[in-house]
Amino acid sequence: MSTAHWNPHASRRETLTIGELAARTGKSLHTIRWYEKQGLIPGVVRDGGGRRTYVLDHVGWLQFIDQLRMTGMTVAEMRDYAALVAQGKKTLPDRVEILRDHRDTVRKRLKETRKALKLVEQKLGFYSTWLETGERPAEIPTLMRRPKKPNGSKKA
Amino acid sequence: MSTAHWNPHASRRETLTIGELAARTGKSLHTIRWYEKQGLIPGVVRDGGGRRTYVLDHVGWLQFIDQLRMTGMTVAEMRDYAALVAQGKKTLPDRVEILRDHRDTVRKRLKETRKALKLVEQKLGFYSTWLETGERPAEIPTLMRRPKKPNGSKKA
DNA sequence: GCTTGACCTTGAGTTTACTCAAGCACCGAT
DNA sequence: ATCGGTGCTTGAGTAAACTCAAGGTCAAGC
Numbered sequence: 001m002s003t004a005h006w007n008p009h010a011s012r013r014e015t016l017t018i019g020e021l022a023a024r025t026g027k028s029l030h031t032i033r034w035y036e037k038q039g040l041i042p043g044v045v046r047d048g049g050g051r052r053t054y055v056l057d058h059v060g061w062l063q064f065i066d067q068l069r070m071t072g073m074t075v076a077e078m079r080d081y082a083a084l085v086a087q088g089k090k091t092l093p094d095r096v097e098i099l100r101d102h103r104d105t106v107r108k109r110l111k112e113t114r115k116a117l118k119l120v121e122q123k124l125g126f127y128s129t130w131l132e133t134g135e136r137p138a139e140i141p142t143l144m145r146r147p148k149k150p151n152g153s154k155k156a
Numbered sequence: 157m158s159t160a161h162w163n164p165h166a167s168r169r170e171t172l173t174i175g176e177l178a179a180r181t182g183k184s185l186h187t188i189r190w191y192e193k194q195g196l197i198p199g200v201v202r203d204g205g206g207r208r209t210y211v212l213d214h215v216g217w218l219q220f221i222d223q224l225r226m227t228g229m230t231v232a233e234m235r236d237y238a239a240l241v242a243q244g245k246k247t248l249p250d251r252v253e254i255l256r257d258h259r260d261t262v263r264k265r266l267k268e269t270r271k272a273l274k275l276v277e278q279k280l281g282f283y284s285t286w287l288e289t290g291e292r293p294a295e296i297p298t299l300m301r302r303p304k305k306p307n308g309s310k311k312a
Numbered sequence: 313g314c315t316t317g318a319c320c321t322t323g324a325g326t327t328t329a330c331t332c333a334a335g336c337a338c339c340g341a342t
Numbered sequence: 343a344t345c346g347g348t349g350c351t352t353g354a355g356t357a358a359a360c361t362c363a364a365g366g367t368c369a370a371g372c
Contacts (some may be wrong), residue, residue: 034331048338049337064279067276071276092287102276106273120255207368231359
């Protein structure tokens, strides 16, 4: 937008261009357009020249769906959620349900990840001790000790 | 394997077939073969018929790389790690470094995810309150209030 | 000796979430 | 009038991690 240079915060305009939205959210123009095509961004209006115009709420919205993404929600799920948002407050119960489910899913995944991390840390501890003492600290077999023969038939 | 039916735990054989390994690790045959092709599974020996034979350590190994996967390590990184493992104990320092770096990465990601989750929970709380009280609890703007006109030129 | 079940290989297909390229339109400034 | 900066659309390309299909092999039981 031509005014962007000397009016970088668009202080006296209520709408944002896609470039400004990108700058404020850290998303690329590509991504924002793609998100829109995926149905993730309701309420995008075009100006006379066919360009997208956004409002400040869109910044918050993009930030919010970014939280959803960071917690592992898929674009498909976010699309469903966005569709509900676009339908107004009558969909509040559905939205609450989705968010609750998602929260539970994330908590579960966090738990699993922490567990897996603990095991990795164990292995790390094992290796570290081994490295420090020069002695293999027993416990936690790692890999690759073969018995005598593979059991199978000979070729001829 | 022909003996699999009546000897499901292969108790008196030191090697496992790919099917047995799959059963014990929850991975599919496809995935195990693919992992091997990716260089994730050292020490796989073929029997006279060309079939892969595994040892019990492979079960532990697959479980371990599953921990790495669950904590977000990529297959490419695991390949590097596996290559070090295959080179024996002289690579211990490198392995320790990799695991340490990975641990730090995971911790960081966990932190970010928890933060994002908190924000999602905030939104959820906001919605829940709104739903219970019937009153919008102020705070946390969500989306879509438009000013009067989109600013742009008219078509003609 | 034939069927069956477990394996084999190669190569293609799938899903998710972008990311980029090409070619054109618009608008404000000079 | 034109030019640079933004923006537009369509469609293709990418990367990761599988997943599957087709067609063939092998060893054992009947």
